[in-house]
Amino acid sequence: MSRIFTVCLKEILDNLRDRQTLFYALLFGPLLLPLIVAGSLIAGFKQSDIDFSEVSELAVLHADRAPNLISFLRQQNVDVTQAPENYKAELQDGSLELVLEIPENYASNLRTAKPAPLTLYVNHGDRNSSKAARKLSRLLEVHKRTIDTLRLQARGLNPDVFDSVQVTEIDISEDGAGVQILASMLPFLLIMSMVMGGFYLAIDTTAGERERQSLEPLLSLPVQRFSVVAGKYLATWCFVTLSGLLTAIALVLLFRFFPSDVLSTLLRFDAFTIAKAFVLALPLTVLITSLLLAVSAFTRSSKEAQTYLGVLMVIPMAPFFLLQFLNIRSANAIMAMPMMSQYKLLEKVAKGESILPVHILLSVTGTLVFATALFSLAVWLYKRDQIIT
Amino acid sequence: MIVVESISKSFSRKGKRKPGEPRRIEAVKDVSFTASDGSITGLLGSNGAGKSTTLRMLATLMQPDDGTAILDGHDIIRSKLEVRRTIGFMPHNAGIYPRLTARENIYYYADICGVDRVQRNTRTDELIQMLDMASFIDRRADGFSQGQKTKVGLARALVHSPRTLMLDEPTNGLDVVATRGLRDIIRKLADDGHCVLFSSHVMQEVEALCDRIAVIADGRIAAESSLNGLLISTGQTNLEDAFVSIITTPNTKNEKQVTVDSNRSDMGRHTDGPA
Numbered sequence: 001m002s003r004i005f006t007v008c009l010k011e012i013l014d015n016l017r018d019r020q021t022l023f024y025a026l027l028f029g030p031l032l033l034p035l036i037v038a039g040s041l042i043a044g045f046k047q048s049d050i051d052f053s054e055v056s057e058l059a060v061l062h063a064d065r066a067p068n069l070i071s072f073l074r075q076q077n078v079d080v081t082q083a084p085e086n087y088k089a090e091l092q093d094g095s096l097e098l099v100l101e102i103p104e105n106y107a108s109n110l111r112t113a114k115p116a117p118l119t120l121y122v123n124h125g126d127r128n129s130s131k132a133a134r135k136l137s138r139l140l141e142v143h144k145r146t147i148d149t150l151r152l153q154a155r156g157l158n159p160d161v162f163d164s165v166q167v168t169e170i171d172i173s174e175d176g177a178g179v180q181i182l183a184s185m186l187p188f189l190l191i192m193s194m195v196m197g198g199f200y201l202a203i204d205t206t207a208g209e210r211e212r213q214s215l216e217p218l219l220s221l222p223v224q225r226f227s228v229v230a231g232k233y234l235a236t237w238c239f240v241t242l243s244g245l246l247t248a249i250a251l252v253l254l255f256r257f258f259p260s261d262v263l264s265t266l267l268r269f270d271a272f273t274i275a276k277a278f279v280l281a282l283p284l285t286v287l288i289t290s291l292l293l294a295v296s297a298f299t300r301s302s303k304e305a306q307t308y309l310g311v312l313m314v315i316p317m318a319p320f321f322l323l324q325f326l327n328i329r330s331a332n333a334i335m336a337m338p339m340m341s342q343y344k345l346l347e348k349v350a351k352g353e354s355i356l357p358v359h360i361l362l363s364v365t366g367t368l369v370f371a372t373a374l375f376s377l378a379v380w381l382y383k384r385d386q387i388i389t
Numbered sequence: 390m391i392v393v394e395s396i397s398k399s400f401s402r403k404g405k406r407k408p409g410e411p412r413r414i415e416a417v418k419d420v421s422f423t424a425s426d427g428s429i430t431g432l433l434g435s436n437g438a439g440k441s442t443t444l445r446m447l448a449t450l451m452q453p454d455d456g457t458a459i460l461d462g463h464d465i466i467r468s469k470l471e472v473r474r475t476i477g478f479m480p481h482n483a484g485i486y487p488r489l490t491a492r493e494n495i496y497y498y499a500d501i502c503g504v505d506r507v508q509r510n511t512r513t514d515e516l517i518q519m520l521d522m523a524s525f526i527d528r529r530a531d532g533f534s535q536g537q538k539t540k541v542g543l544a545r546a547l548v549h550s551p552r553t554l555m556l557d558e559p560t561n562g563l564d565v566v567a568t569r570g571l572r573d574i575i576r577k578l579a580d581d582g583h584c585v586l587f588s589s590h591v592m593q594e595v596e597a598l599c600d601r602i603a604v605i606a607d608g609r610i611a612a613e614s615s616l617n618g619l620l621i622s623t624g625q626t627n628l629e630d631a632f633v634s635i636i637t638t639p640n641t642k643n644e645k646q647v648t649v650d651s652n653r654s655d656m657g658r659h660t661d662g663p664a
Contacts, residue, residue: 002503003501003503006497006500006501007501010486010489010493010497013489013493014486014488014489015488017488017529018488212484212486212487213480213482213484214484214485214486215484216445216450216478216480216484217478217479217480217483217484217498217542217545217546218484218501219450220448220449220450220473220476220478221473221498221501221502221549222470222471222473222474222501222502222503222549223470223473223501223502224470385450385451385452388445388450388451389400
């Protein structure tokens with residue numbers, strides 16, 4: 001047992017002196033990754049959400065041709081300005097979001113009860129422009145209905161006659177579409193940072209040691225090869241877990257700065273929730289460590305190990321994308337699958353849904369079974385002659 | 390004391406096989422020799438002759454396919470841990486950890502060997518003195534010269550006071566002064582009663598140092614004797630000529646053809662068949 005700790009402590013000390021390992025374990029996973037991923041997701045979420053109470057700007061060509069429409073828009077918090085000469089160019093480069101043109105025959109058509117034309121210049125390549133266009137279209141729809149109603153009433157008709165069908169959309173999902181992405185962000189960030197945290201340490205202690213040819217004298221010492229692997233395993237596990245823990249802490253701090261109106265009603269990212277998520281993800285540290293170690297024990301050089309593990313990065317990412325596109329239910333079989341089950345469990349935690357104890361049991365058991373198998377594979381690889389050739 | 394009893398080892402051939410080539414490479418074939426305490430035994434052979442494979446089997450890093458060896462009474466197949474306790478092994482490029490200091494490198498091995506703290510510290514101090522490492526003992530090994538690395542590797546191999554010392558081409562990459570220093574150290578270790586087995590392809594090295602020489606060629610022991618014995622039996626005046634004569638003469642005992650795989654030899658002196 002003391003041999004295992006000797007190997008473990010040496011590997012930790014050795015790798016604490018390696019800037020690459022430290023960067024990925026302490027900075028990349030816990031800090032940079034959440035900032036990049038969460039930041040862009042939150043920004044995207046805000047972009048697609050239309051706020052009608054917000055004052056928006058609208059450039060109008062020939063505003064004088066439709067004074068009633070303009071005053072209606074002003075009442076709806078739209079700040080109407082005169083469109084510049086080169087409005088098309090400005091729309092294209094994004095300095096202008098939207099231009100409304102009022103053609104010459106607008107007023108005359110309106111007076112003679114013919115369809116009055118309006119032209120909207122929009123740049124659908126620009127998300128802000130699209131969003132502004134959606135907002136303005138809704139406002140114009142309201143304006144149109146008012147005119148329609150007045151016209152029908154003036155002719156003695158009930159306006160409801162023309163509403164043959166009335167569609168009401170009620171969103172019964174517990175969350176909106178964007179919330180699903182935000183919820184799976186929690187497992188994604190935790191798991192990715194765990195993988196990144198142990199990535200370089202696993203490579204350095206196994207493939208790296210083979211490459212430096214320091215493995216040969218090490219294995220000639222009076223120590224079981226199992227103890228050597230176990231020591232390296234323990235060191236890698238420490239980094240995996242530390243990286244996960246730091247990410248959890250970073251997420252708690254990070255979500256304090258996020259717009260509360262987006263998150264508070266739909267998702268929970270308070271300290272208690274994230275602590276719960278971390279505990280549920282904890283069995284994964286064992287599995288991730290086994291996976292990293294087994295793969296790098298199989299390879300001969302750091303470069304080879306990085307290639308293999310780079311491809312294997314798909315495993316922790318796959319559930320994130322699968323869950324976005326496929327509707328995967330929390331069936332027992334899914335809950336016994338490592339990675340996938342943690343994604344489902346952590347999503348539920350983030351959404352504040354209740355979790356069945358049997359699902360937790362299945363998740364932990366499934367994960368530990370895989371972890372044991374991979375660890376045994378690593379030990380077996382170390383017991384072969386080929387490990388030193 | 391090392392008694393090697395006809396050990397063999399073969400590997401599966403890597404890469405594409407030429408037609409007619411066997412599936413496996415026989416790296417070591419039926420090798421037997423003895424290295425006794427208090428003397429220096431040299432394993433002399435060209436590159437790829439099977440020196441490293443032999444040493445690796447003796448260090449219990451690899452399992453022989455056939456045969457065995459007894460180190461200080463312990464069988465390398467049945468009592469691996471006991472064998473490892475009695476040996477100090479230094480592979481051909483020291484293999485020390487660049488981010489650890491020389492002292493940390495040595496302490497690490499002592500701790501794994503279960504040497505207690507007090508003993509470890511005194512033993513390390515002794516080794517620092519013996520190998521003249523005081524000037525760099527607390528520096529990280531990153532920028533060490535090959536000579537300094539070899540010293541750390543040697544100190545590491547000696548920290549648990551092993552009876553038997555196995556060194557794989559220890560003078561590789563060392564300059565003349567460092568080589569001489571190392572020779573003195575090895576000589577002193579043998580005089581202290583250690584059994585020293587080292588492999589080399591450098592004639593002067595073996596000539597200057599070894600009490601006994603085992604010549605290994607194409608995975609087999611071609612001759613085993615003292616330096617004088619080899620010179621007399623081949624009728625040559627220096628080891629280099631004796632060596633070439635031994636490895637190019639068919640060994641009648643084993644009825645073998647001395648064929649040297651061109652890509653496994655960089656000595657460039659061998660041709661197929663007798664010289």
